[in-house]
Amino acid sequence: MTKVSLKVIAQELGVSTATVSLVLNGKNKKGRVSSELSKKILDKAAELNYVPNSLAKGLKMGHSKSIGLIVADISNVFFGTLALHIQNYAEKEGYTVIIGNTNEKLDQMAKMITFLNSRQVDGLIITPAEGSEPLAQALVENKKPLVLVDRGFPRLDIPSVLINNYEICFRSTNQLIARGIKNPGFVSYKQDQFHTNERERGFVEAVTKAKLYDADNIKKVSYEHLANDMDRSINELLNSKKKVDAIFFATNTISMAGVKSLLKHNVIIQRDIQVMCFDESEAIDLFPFQVPYIKQPIQEMAKKALELLIAQIEDRGEKAPILYLDAELIN
Amino acid sequence: MTKVSLKVIAQELGVSTATVSLVLNGKNKKGRVSSELSKKILDKAAELNYVPNSLAKGLKMGHSKSIGLIVADISNVFFGTLALHIQNYAEKEGYTVIIGNTNEKLDQMAKMITFLNSRQVDGLIITPAEGSEPLAQALVENKKPLVLVDRGFPRLDIPSVLINNYEICFRSTNQLIARGIKNPGFVSYKQDQFHTNERERGFVEAVTKAKLYDADNIKKVSYEHLANDMDRSINELLNSKKKVDAIFFATNTISMAGVKSLLKHNVIIQRDIQVMCFDESEAIDLFPFQVPYIKQPIQEMAKKALELLIAQIEDRGEKAPILYLDAELIN
DNA sequence: TATTTTTAATTAAACGATTAACCTATTAAC
DNA sequence: GTTAATAGGTTAATCGTTTAATTAAAAATA
Numbered sequence: 001m002t003k004v005s006l007k008v009i010a011q012e013l014g015v016s017t018a019t020v021s022l023v024l025n026g027k028n029k030k031g032r033v034s035s036e037l038s039k040k041i042l043d044k045a046a047e048l049n050y051v052p053n054s055l056a057k058g059l060k061m062g063h064s065k066s067i068g069l070i071v072a073d074i075s076n077v078f079f080g081t082l083a084l085h086i087q088n089y090a091e092k093e094g095y096t097v098i099i100g101n102t103n104e105k106l107d108q109m110a111k112m113i114t115f116l117n118s119r120q121v122d123g124l125i126i127t128p129a130e131g132s133e134p135l136a137q138a139l140v141e142n143k144k145p146l147v148l149v150d151r152g153f154p155r156l157d158i159p160s161v162l163i164n165n166y167e168i169c170f171r172s173t174n175q176l177i178a179r180g181i182k183n184p185g186f187v188s189y190k191q192d193q194f195h196t197n198e199r200e201r202g203f204v205e206a207v208t209k210a211k212l213y214d215a216d217n218i219k220k221v222s223y224e225h226l227a228n229d230m231d232r233s234i235n236e237l238l239n240s241k242k243k244v245d246a247i248f249f250a251t252n253t254i255s256m257a258g259v260k261s262l263l264k265h266n267v268i269i270q271r272d273i274q275v276m277c278f279d280e281s282e283a284i285d286l287f288p289f290q291v292p293y294i295k296q297p298i299q300e301m302a303k304k305a306l307e308l309l310i311a312q313i314e315d316r317g318e319k320a321p322i323l324y325l326d327a328e329l330i331n
Numbered sequence: 332m333t334k335v336s337l338k339v340i341a342q343e344l345g346v347s348t349a350t351v352s353l354v355l356n357g358k359n360k361k362g363r364v365s366s367e368l369s370k371k372i373l374d375k376a377a378e379l380n381y382v383p384n385s386l387a388k389g390l391k392m393g394h395s396k397s398i399g400l401i402v403a404d405i406s407n408v409f410f411g412t413l414a415l416h417i418q419n420y421a422e423k424e425g426y427t428v429i430i431g432n433t434n435e436k437l438d439q440m441a442k443m444i445t446f447l448n449s450r451q452v453d454g455l456i457i458t459p460a461e462g463s464e465p466l467a468q469a470l471v472e473n474k475k476p477l478v479l480v481d482r483g484f485p486r487l488d489i490p491s492v493l494i495n496n497y498e499i500c501f502r503s504t505n506q507l508i509a510r511g512i513k514n515p516g517f518v519s520y521k522q523d524q525f526h527t528n529e530r531e532r533g534f535v536e537a538v539t540k541a542k543l544y545d546a547d548n549i550k551k552v553s554y555e556h557l558a559n560d561m562d563r564s565i566n567e568l569l570n571s572k573k574k575v576d577a578i579f580f581a582t583n584t585i586s587m588a589g590v591k592s593l594l595k596h597n598v599i600i601q602r603d604i605q606v607m608c609f610d611e612s613e614a615i616d617l618f619p620f621q622v623p624y625i626k627q628p629i630q631e632m633a634k635k636a637l638e639l640l641i642a643q644i645e646d647r648g649e650k651a652p653i654l655y656l657d658a659e660l661i662n
Numbered sequence: 663t664a665t666t667t668t669t670a671a672t673t674a675a676a677c678g679a680t681t682a683a684c685c686t687a688t689t690a691a692c
Numbered sequence: 693g694t695t696a697a698t699a700g701g702t703t704a705a706t707c708g709t710t711t712a713a714t715t716a717a718a719a720a721t722a
Contacts, residue, residue, distance in 0.1 A: 056386075096446070
């Protein structure tokens with residue numbers, strides 16, 4: 001089965017490739033190609049099962065109709081879901097999505113950007129790794145369409161789709177407080193990223209206002225040694241002079257590791273310790289008790305991110321904004 | 332910032348693009364390009380931050396160095412993990428992975444294949460949807476490198492990476508029996524796919540051998556109405572004249588839905604009902620009791636699938652086999 | 663010295679698709 | 693009857709790379 005190109009169709013019909021191209025792209029308007037010939041070309045293309053070569057098309061047209069999506073880890077259900085929705089919307093717009101993982105590593109992110117650029121993606125949607133401002137900045141300077149999701153660099157004024165991290169964490173902490181807890185703890189990643197910083201700020205401001213702030217109750221864990229660090233943190237929170245009675249987990253992976261560790265410590269969740277989790281999860285769903293969690297509007301985030309990106313790619317003039325979508329507290 | 336192509340480098344240095352290409356591809360061996368000029372070219376390429384255009388390269392070379400991965404649903408953690416590992420291995424081999432979802436729909440799968448073909452992927456790794464034998468067959472006839480994972484069509488003799496579904500389910504069922512259960516149930520998808528059929532066969536043969544077979548204890552649920560169908564099935568299994576004392580769930584999604592439904596019915600798992608699940612999951616991990624589950628060697632599957640695919644892509648020699656990897660029963 | 667070999671580059675075609683510019687009959691307009 | 697407009701195509705350049713074929717000078721060999 002030889003490759004079927006425009007040329008093959010043209011030769012079989014004894015016409016030029018230009019004519020075939022015109023017809024197959026629907027540009028055979030007024031005074032271009034006769035309707036008989038059009039039909040013959042269409043039929044022949046169908047008969048030979050012609051599939052356009054998008055490498056050639058992309059090369060000629062100067063765009064690949066593909067976008068790069070760089071996430072931390074595609075096996076994480078949050079990013080998997082984000083990817084699914086982005087792909088669905090992208091397909092509707094005629095774009096392919098190429099996914100890359102950073103594993104939260106700066107050099108991996110740099111590699112992925114170069115890689116995707118070599119594949120001529122028309123734009124990028126990225127959940128940036130810690131310390132990647134310069135990479136993002138360089139992209140912007142090179143006029144590469146870019147949208148940040150989940151995390152942003154507000155100082156840099158890059159089009160982004162984020163959530164109201166501060167606000168929702170402030171409110172969620174207040175709910176814990178309203179329920180009477182006296183000594184809440186907070187566990188987050190040992191990293192300097194805007195979104196987790198904002199979550200922490202929401203927590204801190206709420207507990208400070210309620211005069212429940214205790215710096216020792218804020219624990220940091222590393223991404224690479226999550227389980228170990230979590231066990232240590234939980235141990236400290238449970239065994240300090242003033243035992244905590246609630247813990248706020250700042251991300252979905254932290255939430256899972258945290259709950260797992262609490263169970264390992266024979267804690268009865270929601271009786272001994274109240275918890276607040278980030279993102280929904282099958283696991284939380286299965287608990288015999290209600291666990292409040294913060295639900296991000298993933299599908300909406302996917303949609304908006306793609307909209308902002310395509311607006312840049314197809315250059316609709318106006319500058320894309322930084323969007324803050326509302327997360328929801330679910331009980 | 333103008334696009335940096337070979338031509339730009341060539342012009343800046345006053346040489347031909349051929350020379351630049353040769354050097355940048357490391358083909359400047361004996362009697363090709365002088366080492367001084369080589370160095371100048373390399374330096375200039377670095378200075379201008381040259382990134383090759385892989386559309387042009389792919390067009391010229393006749394391969395895109397990319398592969399298509401078509402899974403049922405990238406937001407499912409099983410497929411997400413598979414994708415992650417495939418991407419990691421692919422990157423090492425210099426291949427990009429483009430992921431598509433079928434949502435278990437035949438027409439979606441067909442669309443994805445056409446789509447990926449237009450992007451000139453060099454090969455495909457697919458978890459085929461129900462009834463997609465003809466699609467797979469067509470691919471093989473068109474000499475498109477193809478590897479099936481997770482599910483296969485053994486009659487069609489297509490290179491595949493599967494697991495020993497029959498055997499592991501036979502053994503796992505026997506373990507349940509050895510623990511004294513008397514009336515086991517089985518829940519699977521309402522579909523005719525080799526892998527789930529094999530799982531069912533393993534279960535059925537084991538219970539038949541132990542004279543515990545009861546056709547009414549085998550329930551089928553649909554992919555689209557999983558939660559509802561599951562509730563109905565669990566209800567039937569719990570309320571039949573002879574109540575079941577164990578349930579074998581045939582896939583990971585079914586396992587989660589099944590456990591969820593059991594909890595909803597106020598069943599105490601492992602006391603009232605023994606369960607057997609497919610695939611590990613964060614949720615199962617969090618139970619206060621041990622739930623046995625069948626663990627698939629996902630990373631190994633990813634590795635083998637890529638090996639089989641690349642073997643086909645890069646060497647038209649020996650035929651790739653159908654591999655059956657061993658799943659493991661974890662208690 | 664004449665010839666061959668080696669070194670170091672260039673030329674030009676090709677991959678498949680797009681499209682501005684061009685060409686040639688007809689037909690319409692004045 | 694001359695000019696203009698329209699219909700229905702074709703030509704040829706181009707996108708960025710690769711590479712076989714070629715060239716030309718320098719070095720080695722006879």
